[in-house]
Amino acid sequence: MEIAWIGTGIMGAPMARRLLKAGHHLRVFNRTPERARRLADDGAALASGAAGAVDGAEIIFIMVPDTPDVERVIGNIEPSLARGQLVLDMSTIAPESERRTAAKLAALGIDYLDAPVSGGETGAIEGTLTIMVGGSEAPFNRARPLLQLLGKRITYMGPSGAGQTTKLANQIAVALTLEATAEALLFASRGGLDPATVLDAIGAGAAASWQLSNLGPKIIAQDYRPGFFVKLIRKDLRLVAEAAAQNDLALPGLKMMTSMFNATAAIGHDLDGTQALADALLRIATMK
């Protein structure tokens, strides 16, 4: 299939590579051209602009950092889009923005899906991402064979924006479950316990979580190398807060986690992994 891929960062590049390896023809564009160039070795054609990438593509993928980035891409490619094309945004951005874009493109006869992912760089490389899709069902079914090359659990969530809302719900749970892990381990260490033994003792019961099992050991080792950047969860929680406010919802845990991750960034961890939260917690919880 002829595919356009816009955005070849830490997530976009390995995802695009999986489509290439499956035999699809990709025309790629990235704002920082060096990053796109590496995909040329795997057979991708390089476009000199977002608009140039979409010409002749059946499906156009977008994977960029934030709401304004997606809106800029849409603005750039819109004049070049043709009736019948499908645009599929896999970035994590505001649900409201996706709904506006979907309506705008629908008027031009162009399908639009929001399909954000969870699972990080490893999931992108291995094709085991969780993909949450919003939009109409017909284009979802059209895109599904490609999504199956990228992810393991692919769920149709409802109308436009529903994929993003699901992803944001996921991020609330991720953030608070990480706090659960960090506070439990700090309490245990200060209480004189070996935290690794604690992980082992409590890791299979009612306290069990992905965060505890996967980030708990990194917290104990003070290994803050990024799986998922603090900077990005801060962006995601900002999107949650905006969407929550639009729905007249004041979530106490979300508010706390926004402050905790801001503190994590403030002490120099913005480009570290989210587990660096444990360092901020240690400093905050033991401050006299």
Next chain:
Amino acid sequence: MEIAWIGTGIMGAPMARRLLKAGHHLRVFNRTPERARRLADDGAALASGAAGAVDGAEIIFIMVPDTPDVERVIGNIEPSLARGQLVLDMSTIAPESERRTAAKLAALGIDYLDAPVSGGETGAIEGTLTIMVGGSEAPFNRARPLLQLLGKRITYMGPSGAGQTTKLANQIAVALTLEATAEALLFASRGGLDPATVLDAIGAGAAASWQLSNLGPKIIAQDYRPGFFVKLIRKDLRLVAEAAAQNDLALPGLKMMTSMFNATAAIGHDLDGTQALADALLRIATMK
């Protein structure tokens, strides 16, 4: 083996029953005698007081609600205890209290272990509890064959009080992970999503947890029947707060969860399951 069992409530009764079924001789006592009487059908002898239960027992189990309850039992049985007996407290109480009791009994030649459990009534019935043990290793090894009749994951955590500290760390994680679940589901519902589909979409990735998988469906069904009482997690979080303060630790998530579960109790859910937190969250988050 000759065993004394003190405390035959919702947890203690099924645990004692498992020891009986394995062929051990139990002499049981409960403050409310009717509850102990049911165990007589399974072959337990009934004692008229805690002191009467311990006479001739090799190991004495205690399973009562709170710190003062354990201390009262210890005060009652102490004059009747004999050198070489092992007292094993499976209640969830203050680590500090266990350390004091262990020291007091050690001076009399009596071993003492704190061995709180996680896993609820189902775990007690099925013998799949998580058991976290503090005390000396020799009595732990002596008690282990009996603990294996009660639990699946049995971990020696360190000196006296270490079992309780582990259990309290577990409860911090449980409380915050439940908040993660409740906030994610509320955000999703208010955003127009079907929460059951959300559980399915996010339940296997970085947001995955025991609380999400097990209590998420109950939250969606507004099924607040108790697996684990709000009243008891409030007691446990009070113990966490006391132990944290002793270690000069101010945990923001713990503080929030104490308020959240107090709110849950205040609106009438103290004798419901912890998942009733979602009802308090709904009211708090949508209050104008």
